[in-house]
Every structure is written in C-alpha cells, then in structure tokens.
Amino acid sequence: MTTSLRSNPTDLPPLPSACLPRPLDAVAAIRDVANDRFSMRSAVSIRRYEPRQMIFEQSQPCRHIFEIIEGTVKLTIALPDGRRQILAVLGPGDLLGLPLVQQHNTSAIAISDVRVKQIARSVFDASLLLQRRAAAQLQKQFLKMQDMIVSLGRRNATERIASYILETAKSGNHDDATPNQPPWSFTLALSQTDLADHLGLTLETVSRELTKLKNHKIIRMCGRNHLEVLDPSRLSEFADNVSYPQAAVNCEAPEPVSARRRGRAAR
Amino acid sequence: MTTSLRSNPTDLPPLPSACLPRPLDAVAAIRDVANDRFSMRSAVSIRRYEPRQMIFEQSQPCRHIFEIIEGTVKLTIALPDGRRQILAVLGPGDLLGLPLVQQHNTSAIAISDVRVKQIARSVFDASLLLQRRAAAQLQKQFLKMQDMIVSLGRRNATERIASYILETAKSGNHDDATPNQPPWSFTLALSQTDLADHLGLTLETVSRELTKLKNHKIIRMCGRNHLEVLDPSRLSEFADNVSYPQAAVNCEAPEPVSARRRGRAAR
DNA sequence: CGCGATTTTGACGGTCCTCAACTTTTGTGG
DNA sequence: CCACAAAAGTTGAGGACCGTCAAAATCGCG
Incomplete structure (x- = not known):
C-alpha cells in the first residue's frame, strides 16, 4: 500500500x-x-x-x-x-x-x-x-x-460553508459565460474532505450542510465537484446569519457584553 | 440584504x-x-x-x-x-x-x-x-x-487554553527574576472575556478550563490576571499538539485517512 | 463599605463529532 | 465494455463538547 x-x-x-x-x-x-x-x-x-x-x-x-x-x-x-x-x-x-x-x-x-x-x-x-x-x-x-480566523472562531458550520461558497463563487472563475446571472456555475477546487479540513469541520458535517443547501434549492451539484449557486441572496443569508435585520451600520461602539452575541452558534 | x-x-x-x-x-x-x-x-x-x-x-x-x-x-x-x-x-x-x-x-x-x-x-x-x-x-x-488558524480549526477548548498559556509563558515577559525555573510567573494581558474572544470560546468555557488547570495544580492564579505555571510539562501535555517550531521529528508521511484523527476533539 | 465588572458554578440543550453502514463515483484491468 | 476495487460521499443513531441561560460569588475601585 x-x-x-x-x-x-x-x-x-x-x-x-x-x-x-x-x-x-x-x-x-x-x-x-x-x-x-x-x-x-x-x-x-x-x-x-x-x-x-x-x-x-x-x-x-x-x-x-x-x-x-x-x-x-x-x-x-x-x-x-x-x-x-x-x-x-x-x-x-x-x-x-x-x-x-x-x-x-x-x-x-x-x-x-x-x-x-x-x-x-x-x-x-x-x-x-x-x-x-x-x-x-x-x-x-x-x-x-x-x-x-473570524470564520473558524466565530461562525457555525452553516455559515462557514455558505460563506465559503459565496466567496468562491464571487472571486472564482465561473464555468459559464454569464457570470452575472444568478445560476453561478463553477468548479470546486476542494473535495469535501479537503473542504472539511479547510473549514475546521468533519467531512460528515460538510456533506450534511451541502445536502441542506441542496434541499433548500439554493445550490445544485452536478458531478463530483461542479456546483451551481441558484439563489445567491438566500445563500448570503445563510452566510452571515444576522439575527435582527441589520438596520444600523453596526460597526461602531460595541454593545455591552450582555446584549451582544457570544460564542459561535446561532439559528 | x-x-x-x-x-x-x-x-x-x-x-x-x-x-x-x-x-x-x-x-x-x-x-x-x-x-x-x-x-x-x-x-x-x-x-x-x-x-x-x-x-x-x-x-x-x-x-x-x-x-x-x-x-x-x-x-x-x-x-x-x-x-x-x-x-x-x-x-x-x-x-x-x-x-x-x-x-x-x-x-x-x-x-x-x-x-x-x-x-x-x-x-x-x-x-x-x-x-x-x-x-x-x-x-x-x-x-x-x-x-x-490551526488552533481554531482543529483544537478543542483545553488545547487552546493550554497552548495559549504555554505560548504566552514562553515568549512573554516573566514577572519574576528567574524565568527558567518552573514556577513561571507572568501577567495575562487579556481578561477571560477577551481570552474567549481570542480563542473562539465563551467566557464560561474559559473559566471552566482555567479552573480545571488550577485543580490539577498545573497553574495558579493570584489576583485577577496574574498567573503562575507550576508544571509546564503537564501543561504541554494538555496543549499536546504543539505547533511546528519544534517537534520536527514527526512531520513525515501522514497516516491514512481511516487512522488519523479527524475533527476537533480529543481527550 | 458598596457598587459594578468580572469570574465562578450549575443545569440543560444544541451543534457537531464519532462510529458505522451503505451508496455512488472513479479508476483499473481483464 | 463490464467487473471489480478503492475512493468519495451519504445517511443515521448516539453522545461529547461546549454554548446558553441564570444566579451566586469574588474582585477591584472609589
């Protein structure tokens, strides 16, 4: 061997x-x-x-x-x-x-x-x-x-997967000729195993999250590593997971500890 | 959105x-x-x-x-x-x-x-x-x-805390005049809240992990942010997988997927 | 001393890991 | 081209780790 x-x-x-x-x-x-x-x-x-x-x-x-x-x-x-x-x-x-x-x-x-x-x-x-x-x-x-670092430290599995796909889709080389129209189509460089090692997850979790996105009809996968983003806006909702509709430009003075989100998860 | x-x-x-x-x-x-x-x-x-x-x-x-x-x-x-x-x-x-x-x-x-x-x-x-x-x-x-990134992606809470303390103790400015003798003594720059935000944990988890180390008599804390490492070698066991600088020995061929550790936890 | 900020501790639950079996895809050789 | 094997991915059950919520204890500072 x-x-x-x-x-x-x-x-x-x-x-x-x-x-x-x-x-x-x-x-x-x-x-x-x-x-x-x-x-x-x-x-x-x-x-x-x-x-x-x-x-x-x-x-x-x-x-x-x-x-x-x-x-x-x-x-x-x-x-x-x-x-x-x-x-x-x-x-x-x-x-x-x-x-x-x-x-x-x-x-x-x-x-x-x-x-x-x-x-x-x-x-x-x-x-x-x-x-x-x-x-x-x-x-x-x-x-x-x-x-x-922010992703690994403060985002949950769903957010990590979603933002990885978004990132790749935005920056990546699209397979089709119409990179502006929603069905963004591109090739994943990483296998799901590697994706797991990239996002600090296990391959099972990666698989389950991708399945979830497929069931929501947000992405579609043809073949091993070909991916289509059907609904970018809903994908980005999964990615940044904002609980209250972000009204203010909230990068200012941090809220008191008691009010702000802590830890990693949020659903 | x-x-x-x-x-x-x-x-x-x-x-x-x-x-x-x-x-x-x-x-x-x-x-x-x-x-x-x-x-x-x-x-x-x-x-x-x-x-x-x-x-x-x-x-x-x-x-x-x-x-x-x-x-x-x-x-x-x-x-x-x-x-x-x-x-x-x-x-x-x-x-x-x-x-x-x-x-x-x-x-x-x-x-x-x-x-x-x-x-x-x-x-x-x-x-x-x-x-x-x-x-x-x-x-x-x-x-x-x-x-x-490796810590946040692949280490559990215990390992993160332990290796943070080790790292800080090794590189940091010791409070006492005998920086080579085991009771390493130094001041933590971060509050536990900040430590949590640094290590991708919650403050409760940080507190519990520190308490654990205290109970094991591996560290001791005097005052809010003054820390003593009593037993560096056991601390590094908790930190376990120390990063690249040393441990040059075991960087050879990775084990097959079925055998190697996946995910984050290990105890 | 008294107040607020920080830390500690407990109970509980959710996310994600573990283990395991199964399915699908990929690659190789007859 | 099909058979077969290995790799990759899927799915389920169960549980560990760590996050959440809540309350009490402690520290630090005027």
Whole structure:
C-alpha cells in the first residue's frame, strides 16, 4: 500500500528526500542534489506536479520560492496526531513558500495538474521585483487569513460553508459565460474532505450542510465537484446569519457584553 | 440584504496599487497633512491611550501607521451581530495598521495604558526603513496567524487554553527574576472575556478550563490576571499538539485517512 | 463599605463529532 | 465494455463538547 507513486492520496513518499519536487529527469535530479547552491541553471526552472504530489513539505528547509503558473495548490499544516488544517488554496500568479523563514511551516500539495516556476532563494533575495510581489501576495493572504480566523472562531458550520461558497463563487472563475446571472456555475477546487479540513469541520458535517443547501434549492451539484449557486441572496443569508435585520451600520461602539452575541452558534 | 455600508468580513476590498509602497509624493503629503485635524506636527506624533480606548476602528479610512512604544493593544474584528474575534495582541515595537489597505479592517483597542508613535501614511510610504520593519512584522504576524488558524480549526477548548498559556509563558515577559525555573510567573494581558474572544470560546468555557488547570495544580492564579505555571510539562501535555517550531521529528508521511484523527476533539 | 465588572458554578440543550453502514463515483484491468 | 476495487460521499443513531441561560460569588475601585 505504500508503493506506487500516485495511487493513494494520504499515502506519501516515505523518505524526506523523496518528498522534494520530482525533477524532470534523473540527470537533473543528480545535478540538483549535488550542486544545489552553485548550479546556475537550477536557479530558475519550471516544474510540473500531478494531483496529490507534494511540492514542498512542512519542516523541510526552504530553499526555493515557487510561483504558480497553472493549476491549484493547497497549503496545509498537520498536527502530530494527524489532524489537518488547510490554510489556503492558491492559484496562478500566487507565490509559494512566501514566509521567508528557514523552514517551511506548511506543506504545499498540488490539487490539479500544476506548473510552477521554481526560484532559488538566492535569486529571490536578489530581486526587488520578486520581493515586491511577495509583499503584495503576503498582504492579500493576510487579509484572507484574518477572515478565516473570524470564520473558524466565530461562525457555525452553516455559515462557514455558505460563506465559503459565496466567496468562491464571487472571486472564482465561473464555468459559464454569464457570470452575472444568478445560476453561478463553477468548479470546486476542494473535495469535501479537503473542504472539511479547510473549514475546521468533519467531512460528515460538510456533506450534511451541502445536502441542506441542496434541499433548500439554493445550490445544485452536478458531478463530483461542479456546483451551481441558484439563489445567491438566500445563500448570503445563510452566510452571515444576522439575527435582527441589520438596520444600523453596526460597526461602531460595541454593545455591552450582555446584549451582544457570544460564542459561535446561532439559528 | 447586505447593506453596502457595513463592512462585510467576507467581502474584502481589492488590493489596489496603493497598497504597495508609494514614492514620496509631495502634493499627496501636503494634502494628507492638511486633511489631518492635528496639523503639521502630526505627521509624526506621540499619542496616548487609556485602557479600552480605541486607536482606530474597523472600516475607518487608514491614514496613519502606529508604532507601539509602550503598552498592549488588541486587534479585533466584529461581526454584524456583535460576535467578536480578537486577531492579535500586540506590544512594544509592533506596528499597527499594517495591512496597507485603504480602510482598516480591524479595530485597535488599548488594553493597558498605551503610548504609540503615530506616523502619517505619506511618511510611511516614503520611508524604506519603516517599510522594511512593516514587512518583518507582517511575516511574524503571518506565522502567528497560521498557528491560530490551526488552533481554531482543529483544537478543542483545553488545547487552546493550554497552548495559549504555554505560548504566552514562553515568549512573554516573566514577572519574576528567574524565568527558567518552573514556577513561571507572568501577567495575562487579556481578561477571560477577551481570552474567549481570542480563542473562539465563551467566557464560561474559559473559566471552566482555567479552573480545571488550577485543580490539577498545573497553574495558579493570584489576583485577577496574574498567573503562575507550576508544571509546564503537564501543561504541554494538555496543549499536546504543539505547533511546528519544534517537534520536527514527526512531520513525515501522514497516516491514512481511516487512522488519523479527524475533527476537533480529543481527550 | 458598596457598587459594578468580572469570574465562578450549575443545569440543560444544541451543534457537531464519532462510529458505522451503505451508496455512488472513479479508476483499473481483464 | 463490464467487473471489480478503492475512493468519495451519504445517511443515521448516539453522545461529547461546549454554548446558553441564570444566579451566586469574588474582585477591584472609589
């Protein structure tokens, strides 16, 4: 069960060295390993990954920066006992291995077929242009992560699912040609299992919530990961779950503790 | 449904080019200063705040950057219905209003007596030194936020409390002069209410978890917010899955889905 | 001391996790 | 192309964790 290269999703290569980006050919592999620091030709190169392949791994030394050219990549952290959290889902133009630390603190795993530009740290450190892009990316990520923290800390399962779908639908690439008309149609990057690991839920809960939305005729799913938003406005009601019809612009002075909502749930 | 005025956490403003460091623009600088009700002298100025005072507020335009000189500040986001999440607790040396966006997406509130250096955006944008510090700060924050996401998504109440105390004890300023001997002694910056808003729990749960640790003789509390860690090693058992920095050993291949822990709880 | 804010404690219930069995989809080989 | 197996998703029953509500206790401050 631990043999094949790409069969099992959770079945990753046994040795750390094997987890390094798979080179395009054996010669390149040898060269990379031998001359990592010196070989100019490996300073910038294109690499390909298949779904489920690891681009880099948590706690590996961080020798390269990657720019996604094509495809989708998930950034994950695993706790010692196997629980996982997907921190971000990145696409073309995004940079990987951004936090300029010595060791990767996340693993990057290809979701679809992926092409990345691999850039040696030395090149990155010398390029102001790249660093500027990295800063911009960092900030974009930063805002997303803040939102994620609020979701995980203060939203219930329904709200998390609904707002994830809304977010993806709004920002995402629609499959059809009429992205403004309500039946928004798009492809989910994540499986339900991954969605659970992204939203801090279990796969069963994700499944049940999606079923609920389907029964309400708010979404429709064709095939494994194709989703249509039939009723965006009702979906956003599920997403922000405001109890009293928000009259005021209530981002002002916080209400007294006794009056405001606490905790997570609300229905 | 969703009013345009309310700042919606799932609806972040795009990142315009203005987010990138902007060359010093004399006209812009003069305009900024003119618009500032505190006149010329406020391009860089020292300000003081008392506990609970707001330094800036969610959805306000972001005209200044603040550097904390003294005291502690919490960064919070409020949902429309009043639920809150404390995103970070910052101290001397830290910068506020970092994400260089047009509008603050968080509120900054003084916890203790606070002194900050208020720096006009124009000054900030012209200072490479400041920008460099901002980038460093951003990265530090980034890693903390990643850890926070894992905590909120995948840890139960006990683990969150325990690892918060551990983290604070390790990084924090100890009150006593022997920071290496087990009875670690320090002051909690957050009230239990705020702790709840930071860890995605309710204040009752926080109280119960702290009581549990007290009964186990793992911590001791003298006064409102003074805490002593009596038994760090048992505390870290409660925190259990400590995050990436150490524990480099067990970051190898994840176990198969059927075997690994799912969801949040574990006891 | 007296008052308000904060914390503690208890009882109860809901959300979501756990376990388990089943169904559907996907992928592979004969 | 179908059979088969593995992966992914669905559904149900039950219970744990933690949120909710309520009231009492404690702390801190004038």
